[in-house]
Amino acid sequence: MSAEAKPLGGLRVLVPRGGTWGDLVSKALREQGAHTVIAPLVDFSHTSEEDKLVEALKELEAGRFDWMTATSSTVADVLAHHNAVIPPETKVAVVGEATAVAFRDAGYHITRTPVRENSTHALLEEWSEIDTDERLRVLTLRSDVAIPVLTQGLMSRGHDVTQVLAFRTVGVPASVHIREDIESGRINALLVASAKIAEQVAEQFPELSEDTIVACAGANTLEAAAALGLPTEADDPAHPLYASKRALIETVESVIDQSDMLD
Template identity: 35%
Template sequence: MRVLIPRGGSWGDEVARLVTDAGFEPLILPLVTIEPAEDQEHLQRILAQLAEGRFDWLVVTSQSTVRVLPRVPVSVHVAAVGAVTAASLRERGVPVAFIPTKQSAAGLVDEWPIREGRVLWPHALDARPTIADGLRRHGMQVTEVVAYRTVPVFESGDALAEAVSTQTGAIPVVGADATRQQEELQAAGEDGADAVLTAVEPAETPIDAVLVTSGSVAKQVARLGLAGDTRIIAIGDQTAEDCRKHGLRVAGIAQRPNAQALVAALVAAAGR
């Protein structure tokens, strides 16, 4: 059973190891990448206000946001959407004051601990308004700023189909033009490790399952036109919703937003 891991870097390497340990064959093929926000002047102006302590709270909903943050004053309380993001913040020396029990944007809003104050939320270009709308309903003064953009590695369905079929030969592509209209959210794409299958498998190589970690990844997976019985495993409820919106049939959802839970959902969906 071959499992597509559409993210690379250290995360992709860890997932590939877990997939291998579970008895499956991992294939790392990054489909999206992170680009800087287009309006850097505005971003830097807002981040300077953060560094000056003009906000009471900073809400961080992705590791990609962590990478652009300046020094965060001790006077600013920091909320992380989940344990993975919190770990990235702590690695940067940023204490985390709040992580919701339900590690999602909706969970963060539902469990938000206070009802007044100034909040900064740096996010992806096409992030859903769940955080901003929800915190405003709680009485918070929310400032938003685009911190980064999630963009596809391949600019069109045709380019993706051609790259997969002629350069990698890794995935059977059917109707790659079918889905083009979805928004990008977050993910990262880098090269994979030598220890896993690389994108040079023969053209008849089947993909039996895909591990989907965000709406942006779901979009690109949908553009691959995989077989209908391909097992789609989502890292959380929101990602599962995005998968369904893109026409992907979800076979499993991770109980926690981390690599171990994602692979555990894969194992359960495979009946092992």
């Protein structure tokens, strides 16, 4: 099948995150016929809880946690940056394909990932060890903008949870070249994968062509985008761009769970 005949043929898509996440999303989109441009609109900065993080990583290395969790590939980068050691006796639960790939690439072991679907809710349902009488000590590492689904789920089951904001998500200005390509319509689709990215799109590209697809992945993202006034016309099934937009969103969500979308 030619690129033009594939569901995303004719689209040149801005992928707003780099790293493992950006690589996986770009590969999936290209397989469906899209041309991709990785141009991060967000990046990651040191946490405001650095002292707490350092102390938690010391406890992790000492084997004081039964489990640790991660729902973002950036957690693997944070661990590697701190030369953190996860002892063999500490089990690791992760959500998201990008997260799993990043952990393995960094040399960290993984004990559990959800089977039914790659989501935090599926992990909580399938994680048999957390539904026994044993009170587990768990370390959860996440972004400052992430919704603490796992943390809350574990605490509600009576476990001893140490939650740490491992990194902050900050906006990144797009290059002049990227802005020109968006304004001219050369880039004709923008992937919006978190509320933070929605903020950056609204701020950096205030006047988008009516033919530019703004594809929001995840309910939280869609809600934030609507509040910011990002275009939603193509959400109407009668709109000529509807099929392309749905195919774009479905392709992204097939490889990246919403829990790995920063919020």
